Amino acid sequence: MELLYFGDKGWGDELFFATLMTIAVSITAMIIGFIFAALFTPLKLSNNKFLNSIGNAYTTVIRGVPELLVIYLFFFGGSGAIMFVASIFGYNDYIEINAFLTGSFSIGIISGAYSTEVFRGALQSIDKGQFEAAKVLGFNRYIYFFKIILPQMLRLAIPNLSNVWQITLKDTSLISVTGLVEIMRQSYIAAGSTRDPLFFYSFAAVLYLMLTFLSMQLLNRLETKYSKGY
Amino acid sequence: MDIELMISSFPKLINATLITLKLLSVSLILGLFIGLGFAVLRMNNNKLINKFAYGYSYIFRGTPLLVQIFIIYFGLGQIEYLRTTFLWVVLKEPYWCAIIAFSLNTGAYTSEILRSAFQTIKPGYLEAGRSLGIPSKIIFTKIQIPIAIKQSLPAYGNEIILMLKGTSLASTVTLMDLTGVAKYIISTTFKPVEVFIVAGGIYLFITFIIHNVIKYLEKKYGFQT
Numbered sequence: 001m002e003l004l005y006f007g008d009k010g011w012g013d014e015l016f017f018a019t020l021m022t023i024a025v026s027i028t029a030m031i032i033g034f035i036f037a038a039l040f041t042p043l044k045l046s047n048n049k050f051l052n053s054i055g056n057a058y059t060t061v062i063r064g065v066p067e068l069l070v071i072y073l074f075f076f077g078g079s080g081a082i083m084f085v086a087s088i089f090g091y092n093d094y095i096e097i098n099a100f101l102t103g104s105f106s107i108g109i110i111s112g113a114y115s116t117e118v119f120r121g122a123l124q125s126i127d128k129g130q131f132e133a134a135k136v137l138g139f140n141r142y143i144y145f146f147k148i149i150l151p152q153m154l155r156l157a158i159p160n161l162s163n164v165w166q167i168t169l170k171d172t173s174l175i176s177v178t179g180l181v182e183i184m185r186q187s188y189i190a191a192g193s194t195r196d197p198l199f200f201y202s203f204a205a206v207l208y209l210m211l212t213f214l215s216m217q218l219l220n221r222l223e224t225k226y227s228k229g230y
Numbered sequence: 231m232d233i234e235l236m237i238s239s240f241p242k243l244i245n246a247t248l249i250t251l252k253l254l255s256v257s258l259i260l261g262l263f264i265g266l267g268f269a270v271l272r273m274n275n276n277k278l279i280n281k282f283a284y285g286y287s288y289i290f291r292g293t294p295l296l297v298q299i300f301i302i303y304f305g306l307g308q309i310e311y312l313r314t315t316f317l318w319v320v321l322k323e324p325y326w327c328a329i330i331a332f333s334l335n336t337g338a339y340t341s342e343i344l345r346s347a348f349q350t351i352k353p354g355y356l357e358a359g360r361s362l363g364i365p366s367k368i369i370f371t372k373i374q375i376p377i378a379i380k381q382s383l384p385a386y387g388n389e390i391i392l393m394l395k396g397t398s399l400a401s402t403v404t405l406m407d408l409t410g411v412a413k414y415i416i417s418t419t420f421k422p423v424e425v426f427i428v429a430g431g432i433y434l435f436i437t438f439i440i441h442n443v444i445k446y447l448e449k450k451y452g453f454q455t
């Protein structure tokens with residue numbers, strides 16, 4: 001138990017901040033994922049064949065390729081791509097992107113593919129009459145989307161989004177390969193310097209279990225809130 | 231675009247694909263047995279056994295696969311006692327550690343898939359079987375299992391694809407699977423995009439095949455229930 005003391009003697013505080021980092025990366029990745037989903041869901045539902053195939057390509061490729069490979073692509077390729085863009089504007093120095101940004105971005109792209117599928121499914125299972133009624137009643141586009149379609153969509157999407165959250169939370173463990181100090185990386189460092197991997201990795205497992213358990217509790221509450229009236 | 235690199239790295243990546251496929255198939259087969267065992271335990275009326283099976287699937291589904299591999303590969307070696315038993319022969323090999331972690335992980339997901347498949351079987355079928363005097367062993371193998379296979383195929387197909395992606399984590403314990411070799415080539419040539427296209431293409435191709443095999447099986451087992 002001494003290993004978990006706060007301060008210089010133990011790894012308690014380090015692991016605590018690492019847990020906060022995991023939560024921060026997961027939330028950022030989830031938000032980036034929503035942005036991607038907002039861009040790609042309309043494409044997937046579009047009648048235009050070309051736009052449709054772009055949407056399909058995104059979800060198929062990301063969901064068919066291992067997360068680790070996507071992370072390596074951004075980890076090794078990210079700064080190269082940005083330096084290339086910067087060189088067009090005449091900036092030729094070496095640019096290193098922050099591990100947090102690379103990590104959240106790559107996990108965000110992955111979680112976005114899952115979110116896209118969830119939103120597509122939710123939109124498609126809203127009764128057609130709702131769209132038609134909203135149009136016939138002459139609501140403007142803002143009310144049409146935010147007051148009529150979105151609330152119904154969220155009700156259907158939230159149970160599946162909580163699955164996406166679980167996947168995203170667990171995927172963040174993979175960013176440890178890029179050196180970002182989240183739970184997994186911190187456990188790796190602690191295990192290396194104390195020669196006690198069994199303890200630290202088991203403790204990491206407990207931390208993840210705690211996170212998934214607590215977030216499920218919160219999400220279940222959200223789910224009951226949004227299914228009010230049904 | 232460095233087409234030459236893509237062509238020259240292709241054979242290396244194909245070789246590594248064999249390891250990926252080996253990891254995938256061995257852990258899926260072991261995981262299926264583990265999953266079936268735990269699904270049966272989950273349906274047991276004894277509360278303690280039930281809780282144990284639930285706890286197993288909760289822990290393995292609630293923690294990242296990476297943690298599980300690290301506990302088995304780095305963690306278990308720390309127990310002095312294990313080093314003296316024959317288990318150590320298995321546990322010192324990263325290959326077997328990865329297989330153990332993958333099988334236990336996919337076993338947890340499979341047990342959930344099979345449990346829900348068994349539970350959706352209408353009680354009428356079992357009652358019909360029983361009233362015809364069929365022994366419960368045969369009811370299980372000839373009635374419950376075929377229906378459960380049909381019910382669980384779509385979900386199990388997803389699980390196979392998730393597991394295919396999961397095998398990429400073997401590269402974190404020094405195994406040179408498809409992702410491991412891809413990472414090695416990326417880090418020596420610094421051409422991530424080209425390697426990603428080739429390696430990703432191979433993964434997508436395998437996913438495509440799995441997807442179609444499952445579709446075919448769904449058709450084959452698509453009898454009316």
